[in-house]
Amino acid sequence: MKILVVxxxxxxxxxxxxxxxxxxxxxxxAANARDGLFMxxxxxxxxxxxxxxxxxxxxxxxxxxxxxxxxNRTPILILSALNDVDERIRGLRSGGDDYLTKPFAFxxxxxxxxxxxxxxxPGSGERTLQVGDLRMDLxxxxxxxxxxxxxxxxxxxxxxxxxxxxxxxVVTRTMLLEAVWDYNFDPQTNVVDVHISxxxxxxxxxxERPLLRTVRxxxxxxxxxx
Amino acid sequence: MNRLIRxxxxxxxxxxxxxxxxxxxxxxxxxxxxxxxxxxxxxxxxLRDDAQRLTEVFAHEGVAGLTAHINARVGLQIAxxxxxxxxxxxxxxxxxxxxxxxRGVPAGIGMHAVMADLAGQPTHTLLVQTTFPGGYHLxxxxxxxxxxxxxxxxxxxxxxxxxxxxxxxxxGAILMRRRLLARVQGIRQTVSxxxxxxxxxxxxxAKSDDEFDTLSQTLNGMLDHIEHLIRGISNVSNSIxxxxxxxxxxxxxxxxxxxxxxxxxxxxxAEIDAAVADVDRVMRIFSAxxxxxxxxxxxxxxxxxxxxAAAVAAEVVEFYEPAAEQKGVLFSFHSAGEAAVAxxxxxxxxxxxxxxxxxxxxxxxxxxxxxxxGRRADGAVEIAVADDGPGIADADKPKATERFFRGDxxxxxxxxxxxxxxxxxxxxxxxxxxxxLDNHPGLLAQMVLPVTAAxxxx
Numbered sequence: 001m002k003i004l005v006v007x008x009x010x011x012x013x014x015x016x017x018x019x020x021x022x023x024x025x026x027x028x029x030a031a032n033a034r035d036g037l038f039m040x041x042x043x044x045x046x047x048x049x050x051x052x053x054x055x056x057x058x059x060x061x062x063x064x065x066x067x068x069x070x071x072n073r074t075p076i077l078i079l080s081a082l083n084d085v086d087e088r089i090r091g092l093r094s095g096g097d098d099y100l101t102k103p104f105a106f107x108x109x110x111x112x113x114x115x116x117x118x119x120x121x122p123g124s125g126e127r128t129l130q131v132g133d134l135r136m137d138l139x140x141x142x143x144x145x146x147x148x149x150x151x152x153x154x155x156x157x158x159x160x161x162x163x164x165x166x167x168x169x170v171v172t173r174t175m176l177l178e179a180v181w182d183y184n185f186d187p188q189t190n191v192v193d194v195h196i197s198x199x200x201x202x203x204x205x206x207x208e209r210p211l212l213r214t215v216r217x218x219x220x221x222x223x224x225x226x
Numbered sequence: 227m228n229r230l231i232r233x234x235x236x237x238x239x240x241x242x243x244x245x246x247x248x249x250x251x252x253x254x255x256x257x258x259x260x261x262x263x264x265x266x267x268x269x270x271x272x273l274r275d276d277a278q279r280l281t282e283v284f285a286h287e288g289v290a291g292l293t294a295h296i297n298a299r300v301g302l303q304i305a306x307x308x309x310x311x312x313x314x315x316x317x318x319x320x321x322x323x324x325x326x327x328x329r330g331v332p333a334g335i336g337m338h339a340v341m342a343d344l345a346g347q348p349t350h351t352l353l354v355q356t357t358f359p360g361g362y363h364l365x366x367x368x369x370x371x372x373x374x375x376x377x378x379x380x381x382x383x384x385x386x387x388x389x390x391x392x393x394x395x396x397x398g399a400i401l402m403r404r405r406l407l408a409r410v411q412g413i414r415q416t417v418s419x420x421x422x423x424x425x426x427x428x429x430x431x432a433k434s435d436d437e438f439d440t441l442s443q444t445l446n447g448m449l450d451h452i453e454h455l456i457r458g459i460s461n462v463s464n465s466i467x468x469x470x471x472x473x474x475x476x477x478x479x480x481x482x483x484x485x486x487x488x489x490x491x492x493x494x495x496a497e498i499d500a501a502v503a504d505v506d507r508v509m510r511i512f513s514a515x516x517x518x519x520x521x522x523x524x525x526x527x528x529x530x531x532x533x534x535a536a537a538v539a540a541e542v543v544e545f546y547e548p549a550a551e552q553k554g555v556l557f558s559f560h561s562a563g564e565a566a567v568a569x570x571x572x573x574x575x576x577x578x579x580x581x582x583x584x585x586x587x588x589x590x591x592x593x594x595x596x597x598x599x600g601r602r603a604d605g606a607v608e609i610a611v612a613d614d615g616p617g618i619a620d621a622d623k624p625k626a627t628e629r630f631f632r633g634d635x636x637x638x639x640x641x642x643x644x645x646x647x648x649x650x651x652x653x654x655x656x657x658x659x660x661x662x663l664d665n666h667p668g669l670l671a672q673m674v675l676p677v678t679a680a681x682x683x684x
Binding site: 083084085086101103105155181182183184185186187188189190191194195197198217 | 499514575576
């Protein structure tokens, strides 16, 4: 993917661009708001990572608003040191697609960038999701693996749906908390892990190929292939 | 002197003295005017009438008649009331109560107010002099000195009153100022002591309940509050410093060890992962503190909506179910239907989550946790989380919601000691309270959220 990183802090910028490059992305970096706006407007990117606080008279949110007004629909991940709920809402309202609070683990950033870059357009009329031999019928809410039917609780269904929509991508625990439970607080214990292991128990019987992989220091991935 | 002038007590006192004098003047001036105009003019008229009557007697009855009339009147009247004298052309007395024509009486007919020599002594007299055909002179007079003492007394009384007002006013002002200064001085000294950092000082209060006492009591209340807050802040910063030291110390020694021993790559990476985990722990503490600050600021109240506390709790319970199941804990949920409150759904969920999380950490395997949502008789919504774990010692209960407090029973379990602080803050934000009770055995933590509180505390 081609990613634009607008970040004035040199160390954070280096950390982010290097990490994204190592993950196989093409990365461009702008260190201030003017360059960022210019680069974002002049060529297409798959994802923009935008620092909320930038030096100079334009801040990150203003750039996002300007881009959205000019019809630019590139997914934008906002980075911010502000963790208030209100700030988060303001960020998303200005046209950002996701919000990540500094400091963050790189795995979290990468997972969110991947999710933004490859997200399927909502309401595209899909009726089924398929990952390997796992099939989910969104209308009848039936899940099967091969010929075996899997019974899921409503919340487990939602969890699996999210994982399937982001198949072959790393999905972090916070992403799951936000997307599946709508909680943006830290539940202290590893409750998400327990949900995942329960879901895994239903998805993978002893004889079957593992589908749901745990990615160390990052989260989970639903994999199509070994 | 400058200070004297600037003293508000003196200014006020002078103002009142001037006001008093003005009032006296307003009283005395019309009185004086009335005295002069009414009484004096009246007296003149009476004298003229008298002289006129005597003239008529002379016209009708001649000198003999007038002499008899005057003698009769002098015999009747009270001494000194009226001066009457009839003389012949050479001023020799014919009748009356004066032995001789007084000296100092101007010649000519008319009225004179003069110092006349009556009966041997000079007297302030008002005289009417008439001359009759035949050279006879008539003198009708009235002693004015009778009213002199009265006038003098009036004047002296007036001056006395002004002097009294002035002396009492100025004296009172000086006394009052001294008293005020003493009180203000006391307050100033205390405040200076407080400004120098000793918050234990309190303003002196007498039992008099006057304005100064009321003010002092209010200020003392404010000082109590400030002291409490500052102590809280210093407790929190001490705790933060203390709680952050541990992971930071671990992190430091880990990094230092890495730098000095330079172990093989695999081990190095494991150590780096552990170091990142240390940093994450520190970050966790910071996010919890920031969240607390956000809740405490009350800013979230603007986003209050109608929330069904029962539904929120049910979702959190569902969220924790697998974790409870994994530990073999008997986890139950009861609700008496919808329990609507005005609130922040995310914060309420976090509060319930923290309570369940605490219980889950403290109960033994195969323990029991029950969550109940119900309405009290007064309409308040009650969210209760009860467990059969070790509970919180009675002595620790008041401190349990303090930041970073960890009771003996929770030591050794994971957590940073901010969970109950957040629950408490959320309850307060919603106008409610967090109660920590004994569940015999275990802990019964209940949040009581008044239904109207969210609206009234706005």
